[in-house]
Amino acid sequence: MGNDLTASYNAYVQKYPLYSKEAIVDMMVEDGVISPDIAKKVKSGISLFLLQEPNFKSKVEEDFSCAQTLGATFSKTTQKSTSVPPTNFNRTIENTFQSDTQGDCWLLSDINAMRLTPWGRQTIHDALVPDDKGGIKVKLPGSPLPQKNFYISPQEIANAKASGHYSTGDDDMIALELATEKLSKQMVAKGIARRVDDFDEVIGYPSYHTNIEINKDKIDNKYLSISYLLTGRERVEVDFLEHGKKAGNILKYIAQNPQKVAGVCTFNHFKDLFGARDKNDPVHGNHAYAIKKIIYGKEAVVIDPYHSDKTITIPWEKFVEDLETVYIATDSNDTHKKLKTLLPPNHDKIRQEQYEEKQEELKQIEKEQLARTTKLKNDKIDIETQEILSSLKTLKDDIKSNNERITPNIYLNYDAYKTAMTKVNKDNVIKVLENYPNLISDLDAYKSGWGRGNDKKELIEPIIKALVERATETGIDAKKIKNFRKNCMKELDAMFYTDINVINTEVKNMLKTINNI
Secondary structure: OOOHHHHHHHHHHHHOOOEOHHHHHHHHHHOOOOOHHHHHHHHOOOOHHHHHOOOOOOOOOOOOOHHHHOOOOOOOOOOOOOOOOOOOOOOOOOOOEOOOOOOOHHHHHHHHHHOOOHHHHHHHHHHEEEOOOOOEEEEOOOOOOOOOEEEEOHHHHHHHHHHOOOOEOOHHHHHHHHHHHHHHHHHHHOOOEEEOOOOOOOOOOOOEEEOHHHHOOOOOOOEOOHHHHHHOOOOEEEEOOOOHHHHHHHHHHHHHOOOOEEEEEEEOHHHHHOOOOOOOOOOOEOOEEEEEEEEOOOEEEEEOHHHOOOOEEEEHHHHHHHEEEEEEEEOOHHHHHHHHHOOOOOHHHHHHHHHHHHHHHHHHHHHHHHHHHHHHHHHHHHHHHHHHHHHOOOHHHHHHHHHHOOOOOOOOOHHHHHHHHHOOOOOOHHHHHHHOOOHHHHHHHHOOOOOOHHHHHHHHHHHHHHHHHHHHHHOOOHHHHHHHHHHHHHHHOEOOOOOHHHHHHHHHHHHHHHHHO
């Protein structure tokens, strides 16, 4: 900004000779001439001359070792180490902990379930091939792309750890996350897959909805899964929206064949959506858990990917009541075929119908909740509006009285009116103005006279601020909102005179714009 700062300020002073210093600085910010930070410094009393001086900062070294702190002498050639921390790959998955910033429970739970079986551990071992440089090749034979191998460098592992967006506890698991991410990004770039949930980052990209060309021979598979990528075998996906009690044969098979299947389950997410889940419930919906053990008719033991070192034991009745989906990876295609025979007749059709029923139920509940919320909000607005109008009920009498007296500047109710106006907000401002259409003019008339600019601003500015917030919330063009505020505040910031017609016109137009949205 340099020497232009003083010149710009003086230009505004010449253009608006009756405006205060603060008002001029605010206009300079609105017009993009200075930054809010500079404006804050000017208002605090810092000289414009000082703000134009070059900003000299002494460079401070980031790293001070213990020896430096104690005063040791170091060579000028000493540099901060740029070496990459060593990786620790052993082709085995230890206990891991899901990142709070990612939703890749589907991947972690799939791996945690596979590592509970002999074939799963061997599959993971075969898929991970470290090299002598600290990197690792991840083999994904089930990749829908020609590329089946993905190399993860030591630097990529280090970056992943530093980011905090990946799991912790095991480098092999991070390598699987990164390899899946690389594959998923390529699939999306090539147009053969798409994101399922935009809000869910999941190591950059979550499970992907694959297109019909990839899924043409795969009836049940809707999503790209890590167990499929590692084995090339489809997993069996079973939805039990009407409780796991209808899934007896499937659950019994899992209980009797723990070495053949790796199971992942989810629980009824409608409970969470409808607020029906107990706050002390150890599990919740929209989250995948690895099935460690099922003792049929007694209990189920699951593993939360946030803490794979711990288990959660669920009583049988609660488990089958709350169970929503089970995904099962198998040791062979024969096991896959066996599980398919245990599904109820027309299972795909039945689960789709149940899903659609739940969706309709959810829509109805959301509609009812919205209606209740809207009513509560409107009731609150009505109460606030009445309180504001009640506090202003003597305003017209005060204006008349002040105009009739020889000494007009006796404003006994000013504090009460100011308090009332501070209660105007984005929710009630429309209703307040509709019930008191001449409010701005009356507030102006109440504080008429030279030198009353600040008092008048205190009464009227809350209306302008509330309309700006309401317009922003409504989605009105930002430039239009900026001009509205700028034109109104120019009048309110004038030291000796406010053209209330300008403000009234601006407010009227803004109200019309908001109501037409």
